[in-house]
Amino acid sequence: MIRGDDRGEEYGDAYPVEVQWGRPLRMTAADLRPRIVLLPGDGIGPEIVAAARRVLEAVGEFEITEQVVGGASIDVHGTALADEVLEACRRSDAVLLGAVGGPKWDTTDPQAPRPEQGLLRLRKGLGLYANLRPVRPSPALVDASPLRDERLAGTDLLVVRELTGGIYFGDSGRDGDRAHDTCEYSVAEIERIATVAFDAARRRAAGKSRTPRVTSVDKANVLETSRLWRETVERLAGDYPEVELEHMLVDNAAMQLVSSPARFDVILTENMFGDILSDESAMLTGSLGMLPSASLGSDRPGLFEPVHGSAPDIAGRGVANPLATVLSVAMMLGHGLDRPDEAAVIEAAVDSVLQRGLRTFDLAGAGEEPVGTDEITEAVLATL
Numbered sequence: 001m002i003r004g005d006d007r008g009e010e011y012g013d014a015y016p017v018e019v020q021w022g023r024p025l026r027m028t029a030a031d032l033r034p035r036i037v038l039l040p041g042d043g044i045g046p047e048i049v050a051a052a053r054r055v056l057e058a059v060g061e062f063e064i065t066e067q068v069v070g071g072a073s074i075d076v077h078g079t080a081l082a083d084e085v086l087e088a089c090r091r092s093d094a095v096l097l098g099a100v101g102g103p104k105w106d107t108t109d110p111q112a113p114r115p116e117q118g119l120l121r122l123r124k125g126l127g128l129y130a131n132l133r134p135v136r137p138s139p140a141l142v143d144a145s146p147l148r149d150e151r152l153a154g155t156d157l158l159v160v161r162e163l164t165g166g167i168y169f170g171d172s173g174r175d176g177d178r179a180h181d182t183c184e185y186s187v188a189e190i191e192r193i194a195t196v197a198f199d200a201a202r203r204r205a206a207g208k209s210r211t212p213r214v215t216s217v218d219k220a221n222v223l224e225t226s227r228l229w230r231e232t233v234e235r236l237a238g239d240y241p242e243v244e245l246e247h248m249l250v251d252n253a254a255m256q257l258v259s260s261p262a263r264f265d266v267i268l269t270e271n272m273f274g275d276i277l278s279d280e281s282a283m284l285t286g287s288l289g290m291l292p293s294a295s296l297g298s299d300r301p302g303l304f305e306p307v308h309g310s311a312p313d314i315a316g317r318g319v320a321n322p323l324a325t326v327l328s329v330a331m332m333l334g335h336g337l338d339r340p341d342e343a344a345v346i347e348a349a350v351d352s353v354l355q356r357g358l359r360t361f362d363l364a365g366a367g368e369e370p371v372g373t374d375e376i377t378e379a380v381l382a383t384l
C-alpha cells in the first residue's frame, strides 16, 4: 500500500491544486517512492544512520531527506526539534532516528533545552503511542549474553511500551526546593495500548501450537494509575479469550526477566516501566547494540530507532555497532511500509553476518577480533 494513493482518494477532485501533500497529482513511479526522513541525531547517530541508509538504498527506491534533531538541532535552531522538521516528518511515510543526547547538552537547568525533548516532541507530535521492542537473541550471539545458555534458551519476547502518556508527559515543575513529575493515565490511553499488545500476542502465536500470553506489568500495590491500568487491561482481555493474561508487579518483572526470560511472550507496560524494562531485556541479547524498535500511532508515519543511546564515548571512531539501526530499517519496511519481504531479507543478512563470526567490539568476546562499523555494514550489503 502506498500512502500517496490513499491521500489522493481521500481528497479526490475536491482538492483544487496541482500538488497534494507535496506529491504531483499525476504520479510517476518516482513520485510513488516512499518518503523517508532520516534523523541521525547525536553521538554515534550519524554513523549508524549512514550505515542503515546504505542498507535501505540497497533494497529499494526511496525518497530520502535528512534533518537535525536533539543536540545537533539545539546547536542550529536553539531547540531540540524545529517545527519545520516535525512538519517534514508528518508528511513522510516513515522516520528513521539514530540517537540523541550527549555531555555537551547535559544540564539540570529547567530552562535550558535538552536533546531528549526532541524525541519526546516527535513521539507526541506524531501520536506514536505504541512502542514495540522485540527481543530475540540471535543464536550466533548466545555467548555474548550475560546469562547462561540454559537460562536464555527459548527467549523470544516483545515489549509493548506505552509511549505518549504517564510520568513522561504529566505536569512537572519546580517550586523552591521541591520538584514534581505527575503520572496520569486515562482508560482510553490504556485501552489502545493494551489492544496493540493483545493483537501482537495473537499474531505472534498464529499458526503455532502455543498459547499466546500477555504479561501486563504495573505497580498496582502502590499506584492508582496502575490500578486503573490493571482493571482496564483485565476488561479488555475479555475480547481475547484465546490470550492468557497475567499481571505482574514491575519489581518482580525486573527480577524474572533475568531469572527466566523465556517465560515471557508479550510484555505490556506503561511509559517509564517500559523504558527501564526494555533496556534490561535488550541486554539479554548480549548488547544494547542489537535491538531495534518501532513507535507507531494509528496512522503513518511510524518512527523507527535503535533502543540504544548516542554513546558519545565512542562517537566518531568508526567502531559503533550499526545492527540495531539496520534492524530498525527492517522494522520500518515490515511494520511501517508494508514491505515484509524486504524486511526479511535484511534480517536474514544480519543473522548470516553474525553466523559467520563478524563482531563489532560491543559483541566481541575474549580472543575475537572486532570489526568496525564500515566492515560489518559492507558484510551486510554483500549478503543482501
Ligand code: IPM
Residues within 6 Å of the ligand: 116, 119, 120, 275, 307
Ligand atoms: C528510550 C530513551 C528515551 C526514553 C530518552 C532518550 C528520552 O531512553 O527511547 O528508551 O526514555 O524514552
Ligand code: MG
Residues within 6 Å of the ligand: 275, 276, 279
Ligand atoms: Mg530508554
